[in-house]
Amino acid sequence: MEVSHSIRERTIAENSLVILLQGLQGEVTTVDLRDESTARGRVVNVDAFMNVLYRDRRGRLSQLADLFITARNVRYVHIPDHVDIMETIQTQLTRIRRVRNFAGDKGGRKEYQKKKK
């Protein structure tokens, strides 16, 4: 479950519920699409699904190995019952902040800075 390398994406995640979806990586969820189809599978990454059992709007069941759904076409994500929502959000926030503090100019190892003579 990696945190995005982009500051912009991390900030978006920090300030919206996308962060909850990102914490669902590895979980099997059902997604309702805008066109009223449903897809069920294991979340690889928010926005890429993997190993999906895809039931399209005509009710046909078809198995897809990998499925990528653009965000715009997602209507609902069914969060699995066993997922603790607040805990997932907190965990993701911690991950994001840890990445930022390590990479930013305030934290991290102070190598090569102000060599004392």
Next chain:
Amino acid sequence: MVLLRSVPAPSEGVRHEQAETTAVLDGKGLGAGTLYVAETRLSWFDGSGMGFSLEYPTISLHAISRDLSTYPQEHLYVMVNAKLNDENEAEMQENAHDQEDEDNSSEEDDSEGITEIRFVPRDKAALESMFSAMCECQALHPDPDDEDSDGDFDGDEYDVEEAEHGQGDIPSFCTYEEGVSGLTAEGQATLQRLEGMLAQSVANTFHMAGVRTDDANGEFDDGMEVDAGSTMAGQFEDADADH
């Protein structure tokens, strides 16, 4: 404009090119051609130069289909949020936002404003690369209508908490004065104490394999701090350091 019949395949930014790929458009086979997964658009052209291009924002989803009971060959499935007429010029039917055409759900595909395209490569092993290339290119085209992903997050990131409380730990850089003024009286006292300790500890600085450690009792949240308090005095006497 969704399908651009006369626009050629881009020559730059082509993330993946797959020859010997048949295109099937809404069930109609178009023969063998080459698929170009480029950063600007997705294109397919046959040997005679006929083909089509798709803009990524119109692609609702794409997938690898290995289920032979649904379709007899493994292929890359693409669903486009637009309808093709005979001239291959798509008409964008806005099913979303304003008009929720709920009553259309029982009608056939033709009136739902979507197009299903299957790209069937001769080399089935290429499907993963084709899929990944499309994922990458899709990521380059975020939905401009999505209010959550607008420019508010560039530069000074907008933070609800910061707006409400005047404080926040979002990385918006502030001057020293701004930072200090955000502290309570107790916080400022703590800051002064810590800075005093820092200044004092300058003389006690050790060099430890190039990483500077000092006695500062900093509550750095970075997880990389070295606990200088746990070292014994003189432990690093052999280190090349001037005190």
